[in-house]
Amino acid sequence: MNAPLKRVAVACLVMFALLMINVNYLQAVRADGLRSDSRNVRNFYARYEVERGRITAGDKVLAESVDTGDNQFRFQRRYPGGKVYAPITGFFAPESERDMEAAENKLLNGSSPDLLVRRGLDLISGERTKGASVDLTINPKAQEAAYRALSASGKKGALVAIEPKTGAILAMVSVPTYDPNTLVGPDKDTVNKAYGKLDKNEDKPVIDRAVERSYPPGSTFKVVTLAAYLESDDSVTPQTEVDAPQVLDLPNTSADLPNYGGAACGSGRVTLTFALERSCNTPFAKIAMNLGYDALKEQAEKFGIGGDPLKIPMDVAGSGIGPEEDKAALAQTSIGQRSNQMTPLQMAMVAAGIANNGVVMKPYLVNKIADAEGGEIDAANPTELSTAMSEENAAKLKEMMVSVVNNGTANAAQIPGVTVGGKTGTAETARGKAPHAWFISFAPAEDPKIALALIVESGSAGDDASGGHTAAPIAKSVMEAVLGG
């Protein structure tokens, strides 16, 4: 009977082999699919099992996981920074996450390959895996000053402040905003209801206006047009005189391009410095028409406009000066109208690039990443994005922007004892509607520590909102917060 017994033994072997192959197939090949199946509630539980890393800004904790002692939903997220930091931290809801919580999710929840060594040690010691903490470049004083100033009297808008020499983002505010603490509980229904309410709000509080929305930049864009002009001819200086008619006839159209409020610009022939100080429209439109679309586009690209989409690490919406049309369109584009659309972050990069002697640094929010034991995993490495203009030309532009604050439309941004450079913008949205108020600036001009861009949205600060009156004072308080500390 040994021969059939041996065959039965082989049959048993085959049965076990089949079981083993199938187990391998399930747990190695199909594992990811099974894990991510929406009916697998383990994903949902797993979100509350890991002590997620903290999000900090220096000593200030912006997001942390609290041990609730609950069996099923042990760790829950808290945002001590609340509304002020919501556009940065985002939130960690039962079924989704947003902004920093989403962008650095794998590090925060400890599943990133960068934490492999740590996880290996935890496995041996039986420790629960903890997520890495993410330290941000945010300066809490600047952030809070910006939030206070922007949210006062129900304004809507956004502000981004950058350290020009590194690209580190010092402040990023968007108002109106939301309290992420309302979206963190493990009860899906409550959270979905709260989120639904935010989502239906027509002010879109969940949107981070600083990087997810673009607006016509208005007169702040004149610095880009001016940069293109300076770069096109080395003999151009702040004192170079240009034509500045009261009204510019736009070729091939019946339309004209007036100055702001239809006012005259000096005597009709002014220095570049004067044109920028007064924010005259006609000289810049004329310059742009002479330079042509390609030169303007090229200069814009050197500031990072219309290039590869940025990640800070959240995705940044694209900016662009619009497609090439006729000369009339180009004239409007050159003063930040027409199809010209910029995110506040992009305009902050323009200001920072000028302040940093023409070199635009890649903006970033994450300063460093440390594992649960404090060991550093990654640290920010400032990188150049592009060179927007030569050092000499950048110096000339800086000088003119300083003059705008000292003698021009932006005198509300003056800080005693500090050389501030800036440019206001008052962007038309639609006929009969209040304009957007813009301001871009940097300080101190000799050794820039901060560059920023801010926008106060149409209608939220009165019908006569302007860059100089509405936006510049907000910028001043933020710059003071950074420079004072």
Add this chain to the structure above:
Amino acid sequence: MSTPSAELVPLPAKRRVAQLVMLAFAIVIVMGAYANVGLAIDGRVPAGMLTYGLGLGGFMLAAYLVLAKFAPWADPLILPLVTLVNGLGLVMIYRLEQAKMGGASATNQLVWTGAGVVLFSVTLIVLRDHRALQRLTYTAGAVGLILLVSPLTPFLGKEINGARIWIGIGGASLQPAEFAKLALVVFFAGYLVAKRDVLALAGRRLLFIDLPRARDLGPVLITWGFSLAVLVVQKDLGSSLLIFGTFIAMLYIATQRTSWVLIGILLFVGGAILAGMIFSHVQDRFTVYLHPQDPALYDKVGGSFQLLQGLFAMGQGGVIGTGLGQGHPKLIPLAFSDFIFPATGEELGLTGLMALLMVYALIVERGLRTSIAARDPFSKLLAGGLSFILAWQVFIIVGGVTNLIPLTGLVTPFMSQGGSALLANWILIALLVRMSDSARKPPPQAIQDEGMTQVFQR
């Protein structure tokens, strides 16, 4: 056969020390697993670790001593391997109990393990020569049948989870099919030894196959009909498949005729199709097997929810598992009984399951080795049948919960919570140990040297 000479038959080593070391090793692994569960759940070594670990260790030491005394030549690996599987089952049940899963009780399972070891010892002590069972062939057959149909008796039988396979005695529930399978294997072995010549030789050749005589088909048809009856009346797909498959395998071992296997498979397929046409629950199982991820089936009562939860658990475990106490095996319905395998897969991962399957395969292999080494046909058939039924049961339940084959409810031997199965399987192991002892025991030596035996060169 050549004449054995003293040199050609070396004394097999008893390997008692090796067995003791392996046993200790198994207990250490189980205690480590207990500690792991406690550390993961509340950060400290559970107080029960010593109770459970030493309890299990004590039982196994007793089993070892009985084995050393009453079956000294027995295979040294069988007991440690079974201890390991039984211990891991205990840990998983303990872990599920800690997660407050209703129905999971590690203490009960430990008590049943103790009872299993008692039955193991009693079997070894009472049954000095397993060939005594051959005389009980028809008694065993009758006992098996009665046990199998006992759940149908009014008042005694109980229906749990849709299958009428339980009898209640006092407050306890027993699953008589587990004992019936032992009795039936004894019956098959005795019956086939008696009839094997007729079944093997009579018949005529058709094409490539030796067909048996029509009247010899009787026993096969009776077993087949009986299996179908179990399926129909008790809705117990698992036991039906288990018994019929084992009968066919033993028939093949006894007769060495492939035709029996083919006839068996044909009958099985026919029966399955028939059952599928008549009974909706058989058909449902098959649909679930084909489309486990279909959302409609998932939501249906008796649909793929449980199977898919098991698959999710295994997917979540991945290659190295979540770690004991760190997964959610509680989410799988019946994770402590039928679905203990996927539950283990979630926490110990592919690595753990491969090791577990390897241990089962080793137990089966030791059993089959015993069968090959056995000296008489009855022992060969009985050991072969018992080993096969163990492998077949693991295949049916593990294959079922991993969606390799349609799911039929059976316990995972030694792991699933449940007294009957544990007791029956410990008796099964005692029988294998008894047979391996007699197979490995050196044959009686000649009292006086009869001089050199001529060995022919071939």
